């Protein structure tokens with residue numbers, strides 16, 4: 001327990017290291033507003049002492065007037081006027097501070113969200129597939145909006161510290177011992193708060209995976225995408241039970257800490273209250289004894305009370321700030337994750353026309369979170385202008401091979417060459433620009449139809465001619481013709497006025513993306529799986545025009561598609577089993593021939 005405590009204090013203090021970096025980010029969001037905010041707060045911190053002092057002067061002057069020791073009321077009314085002015089100015093400053101806090105907070109959140117998206121885009125695909133990474137990203141994402149509170153807390157903390165210094169100056173002038181009593185009185189409550197904040201942080205952090213599961217359950221339980229299957233399989237009971245179980249466990253873990261915190265908190269702050277009344281009694285006896293005036297009595301009691309509140313506030317806020325700074329750690333840690341798949345510093349320009357093609361040299365690949373080889377010792381050449389079909393059973397490694405080609409992953413062993421040079425030597429952006437891939441699980445963006453097509457070459461977003469041409473080639477124009485708003489029609493059901501498409505219609509839209517860029521290698525992963533026979537035939541006819549002179553890789557389970565390729569690579573358990581033209585493989589009478597005949601029979 002003692003060790004635990006020590007560590008928790010150290011951790012909280014260490015977390016404060018994140019604050020300068022945090023404030024640099026806020027400063028970058030708006031230097032002007034940050035400065036104005038700090039200035040206003042500095043001015044505001046002098047107000048409490050001034051108000052107390054003016055109050056003391058008013059009371060003392062009134063007493064002099066009552067006692068008949070003075071008849072001049074000018075000073076009294078000046079002081080009353082000053083108090084009024086202070087009240088107005090103080091209110092204005094408060095409003096200014098609140099406004100600046102919220103504007104600055106919004107700017108900071110927006111800016112950090114943009115940086116988060118940009119950073120996530122640079123990271124490797126495999127990083128996204130690791131739960132640990134996902135948790136970190138999730139925590140970081142929450143920080144972008146959650147941390148604006150931290151900014152006000154830190155600024156208020158500084159403001160309060162200055163206020164306390166002002167008040168302390170006033171108190172010291174009368175009785176320095178009062179300050180000592182104060183500090184001793186607030187320390188226990190500070191220690192308690194620090195301890196429980198650390199507990200809450202540890203709990204929240206250790207529950208990240210469960211909280212992610214809760215989010216997911218909430219999503220599947222109440223989403224348009226899932227509604228169909230949830231209804232058909234009658235899943236709602238299953239989902240609610242699971243959600244209720246998990247959220248209940250979290251609630252109980254949280255409740256335990258919350259209750260202990262409340263109990264300890266009230267006990268410890270009672271010590272503070274006790275000290276306040278002790279000091280109060282002491283000041284009253286001094287006033288009764290005539291050592292201090294009644295004005296000074298109200299001034300001292302007021303200063304003491306305010307200082308106690310501020311000090312208590314500062315100490316409690318300290319642990320909340322430290323807690324916030326610990327969460328900030330997650331955001332910064334996320335920003336520190338570096339991608340491993342990057343362009344070499346002196347990367348080669350990508351060949352404008354590939355001469356020798358792509359060569360796989362003893363390539364093996366294991367997914368980082370997996371024990372088994374998805375690709376094993378694969379060697380083959382994809383010649384320039386060649387159409388290669390990848391065939392194999394589910395899980396044979398076809399999609400993986402394509403991901404390696406596009407450098408979404410790096411081979412675990414062996415290498416991939418373009419024109420005799422390792423893929424890694426080329427600029428990553430140029431490589432990706434020269435490869436067009438339509439994945440099997442392409443994204444159905446809930447955007448306009450035109451934008452959905454322009455995804456293939458986002459630079460051409462404004463080029464409506466190019467978009468229409470691409471749509472024509474992939475038959476997406478037939479889909480667009482049926483849409484009320486044509487290319488401006490929002491697709492999907494997420495947004496009002498969105499129109500959802502059938503699987504095949506979506507596929508035509510996605511295929512148009514391939515026509516948007518002038519890639520040297522086109523890869524289509526199951527491009528026609530959802531198309532009807534006539535559309536498939538037409539798509540392929542147009543496709544062969546598009547890939548005239550270019551290399552293409554087509555993954556398909558349909559042999560009618562596969563046989564159109566120049567060569568067919570048959571993969572089994574990540575290994576090359578057969579490679580040759582349709583005729584050659586049929587003549588070989590191996591696995592390809594067997595599957596081909598099987599499918600042909602099915603169609604009879």
Ligand SMILES: Nc1ncnc2c1ncn2[C@@H]1O[C@H](COP(=O)(O)OP(=O)(O)OP(=O)(O)O)[C@@H](O)[C@H]1O
Pocket residue numbers: 129367369370374392393394395396397398399400401440
């Ligand atoms: N992200 C991943 N992490 C871990 N293993 C993966 C991942 N993606 C695929 N695998 C595994 O790698 C192997 C090859 O998968 P791949 O998707 O390349 O197969 P495929 O031939 O394209 O299959 P299909 O015909 O079903 O699309 C499979 O055993 C699969 O389970």
